[in-house]
Amino acid sequence: MASPSHRRPRPNWRAAIVPAAVVAAVALTAALLMALRPDGKPTAGHTSTRPAAGAKSSPTPKPPTSPPPQKQKPSTKPTPTATRTPQPRTPAAKTRPSTTRPAPQPASAEAPxxxxxRPNTTHEGVATFYDTGNGDGACLYGPTDDVMTAAMNTTDYETSKACGAYVEVRAASGASITVRITNECPSPCAPGQLDLSAQAFAKLATPSTGQIPITWTLLSPTTSDKIAIRYKTGSSPYWCGIQAVGHRNPLARLEVRDGTTWRQLPRTEYNYFLSEQGSGCGGDIRLTDIYGETLTVGGLAIRPDALQRTAVQFAAH
Incomplete structure (x- = not known):
């Protein structure tokens, strides 16, 4: 047996095989990458082909293209609805009465x-009736035994301008009555309509009829009564409400003497003229009817709820 120092070294096959495998793997990888590129050119953009595996997630850029059409569809729906909604908000039916009914209201030299x-004007409408109770109404004249009264529709009531007016009511049958306006008939009472006391309606038609066509005109009746003045509950030198009762003709203005001048008071829908700051409360009062006649009343103390008679009355027309 030869000594170990004389043995020939065995060739190391493993050391040779590993480098060869590495080289082959690199070559194979390069070949695959070259084959995957459309142009087959291994340029610098070659590194971007690795994320190309992400091209399988190409559906991710596609979804952004699909949502826009979906967003546009609902955005077009509100547009038609926006144009439709304003249309119902312009009810032409409500504007017709205000444009056609006031037509017979021109200024009159007789009643400026x-x-x-106004005088010499015939109003057309219907008559109904209601239970007047103790006779008091929106005009706040107080309880009364007078049964020949009526409530005026809101349009012609005109913020209590109709209060105290005497009107002649005529039915198609030819029957007629005279009533005094003491109340307001709210909607659905139409312009021209009068809601009469049950007693007044019975003089025109059978109550079972319920409603009849009528015409009515303003009167300036004969009367021996004088106008009365009433201060509202709570009136004082610092605030007061003043009311005129029993005037022959509709009242147009009520003024109070404020120092050396006359101050017109605003009229409420419950038929009182108010002095919010107390100006003129307890002083002279000047009344003006629709014909322009003025009457001055003085010397009346502030006595809330008391009906104080005067010595004046408007002229008949």
């Missing part, structure tokens, strides 16, 4: 201060 109710 008249509102809707």
């Amino acid at each position: 201060l008249a509102g809707r109710i």
